[in-house]
Amino acid sequence: MKRLRTRALAVMTAASLAIAASGCGGDGGDGGSAAPGVTATTVTIGSHQPLTGPAAPGYSANSAASKAFFDYVNANGGVNGRKIVYKYVDDAYNPTQTVSVTQKLVLQDKVFAIFNGLGTPTHSKVVDYLNAQRVPDLFVASGCGCWDEPRKHPQTFGWQVDYIREGKILGDHIKKTFAGKKVAYFFQNDDFGQDGVKGLDKYIPKADVVSRQSYQPGSTDIGAQAQAIAQSKADVVVLFSIPTYTALFRLAALKLNYKPTFVVSNVGSDPITLTGLLESFAKKGGAEVKGSPLIQGMITDGYLAAPGDASNSWTQLFKKIHAQYIPKLPFNGNIVYGMSVAYTFVQALQAAGKDPTRKGLVEALEKSHFTGPGVVPFAYSKESHAGYTGAVIGKIQGENVVPEGQPLTTDDGDGPIQPYTAPQPQAPANGIPAAG
């Protein structure tokens, strides 16, 4: 009897082992190359992206745009003869899922680098992990200042302008344009929103800020916050929010018949995304709303080519690739973003040399002086892993953000805001960055 049961248990355990072990095939070696994820013909990189969940509206297009740009580069011979294989997986903007999908990309898919992992609350949970595993963590899709810690996180590089810099530039603009007016903040209650507020507070006098309201991504009920801000009768509302919450707040203000001036951070202000969100949210609430008139005149900032600027060589290049590879997605700021960051990655991979290694990639980036689709320079050096160093103020007109004035650069500390005078570089004729 005893023996029978023990044997039965052994059989069951063996069966579970068989299940667990089947599918281990993916754990093969790295193809004899020096670096994981690099073979003679391919470089495999991975990313975590919100393809579903609260941040998916708008942001789910980023990775498709990056993929389209890599496909375009691959069709033109790749980088040093290697094609870029871009694996991006859904984390639903849920930190717990970010941890598990990133572990999968690193341990099972053995990616060469993590590229453009999206989201502050999500990516901050895997930064320590990626650095411990010595995986290059390039161009995090978040302007949190936390990516700029070369000593603590030598593998991690930011890309977009960080939220403190952005907050400073927006705050300075508000101080100059709306002197003495009442200001209210509506921000995401994590490093994203809190960093933005840090930058804003460096310029906007404390006494002028009449209300500070925050939201948690995930819960879509922001009625109380909108009510509080409306009651504070602020003339200017600054939104450090992702597009979903910009739209929700705009609709709540409409319901309360509250008409302040809106100042929206870059990540939450893409006009086409907002128009779509406003209309679909209103529809869910049983109301017919035209989205576009609601966002006209919103003040925001940008650091890339404007999607609606047909004369810009970068917009022309990206439109061409868009039409060829992902024609079904609307051409908006997210597409420009995804292709621009992919462009910088191609530059980085070129800089890493003929036989890229993880270490070589990071060292090449620290020495780099890339120019590309941005209106301001990168901050990359041994001492700084921050991305773009500033932005230009703009206003939503029609479907575009129209720049007003000159690009501005600053640092993430107490440094001054300075105009940047060099013109935006032209896109290369064949769309592929010149090697070197």
Place this chain on the structure above:
Amino acid sequence: MDTVLNLLRRSTLTRHTAGALAALAALYFLTTAVGPYRDLQIAQVGYLTCAVAGLTVLTGLGGQISLGHGAFMAVGAYTAALVIGHWGWPLAAVLAAAAGVTAVAGVLVGAVAARLHGPYLAGATLAFAVGLPGLANYAPLTDLLGGQNGLTLLPPVPPESLGATFPLERWQAWISCLGAVITLFLLANLTRGRFGRTLRASRDDEIAAALSGVRVARLRIAATVVSAACAGLGGGLLAVVATLAAPGAFPLTLSLQLIAAIIIGGLGSLAGAVWGALILVYVPTWASDLSSSSGLSHNIASNLPLAVYGLVLIVVTLAFPRGLQGGLRGIGGAVRRRAHVRRDRAPGPRGSASTDTSGPTTTHPGGADEATADQGARRDDRGEPGDRGERLRR
């Protein structure tokens, strides 16, 4: 009579000990043979097994439906994160605290739940599952609990005696699997004894159980506490493996998945809990691999894993109405019947237990250590009318 019972009970204990040791040995070889990613998945199976096994006791044996077990896991995970973050206790103490604090939560929920039945109980525990993770976002608590961002834990450092290059993932798998084996071992002993017997009795006929001296309400509270402690341990292990406790890890779907796991695995069987946990971990992984290699547009591909998961649930439920464990037992029984027709006809619960292919962790409604042959329970074992699903609905 007493001495016979005692002997039997003691032999059950030896049997379970042997089984647990065998499982630990097997898991040792498995975790050292596979790569770090597989180790992580094994760790996930481990902590889910704790929670599913706990729910099996409450729902499968006690007949009480709980839609709130995801919230119990959250309590355990946050307890672990807070204890590590503020006091830096050793890991075993942290996990004990996770189970302990969740057990206390179980007392509170159990006190309410003992007075409720069926849909009312489901509703009350549902509210618990929906409301509790929301506490993390409640303004006065966001500083303590980290809001939506959650609390980050330092990963458990493998002891130096294991060598400098010992992979962290294997260490996490060991911790998690040890927790699962201990949970199963304790639950197997508990449900074989008086506790399990009275629990089943109160599930099958509350009035009869009360008439024969079982204090049903107290028993149900106890079952909820045991079950919550298991879920709390599972949650604590989750926090240690994911190095994170965040509300996003404990959505309502987690509670529903745990329920699905006990049904797929086999209601009321601890071995079924292992099957359920395996399915919870591996089916979504396979589904997402499938969808990412399918070349579909990303709108479809990103939602496909859920659809595939649902499909697997439907197929398993149709093919094995009594769960995977029930199905296996049925197949094993059929094979054995053909081989030993006579032996199988022999009466008595020991005979029926020998048709069991599941090992020592399986529990029967009649209980293998039951002294008298209970006709109803035996019919149940053979999958004839009066099986557990039907009993639950009563």
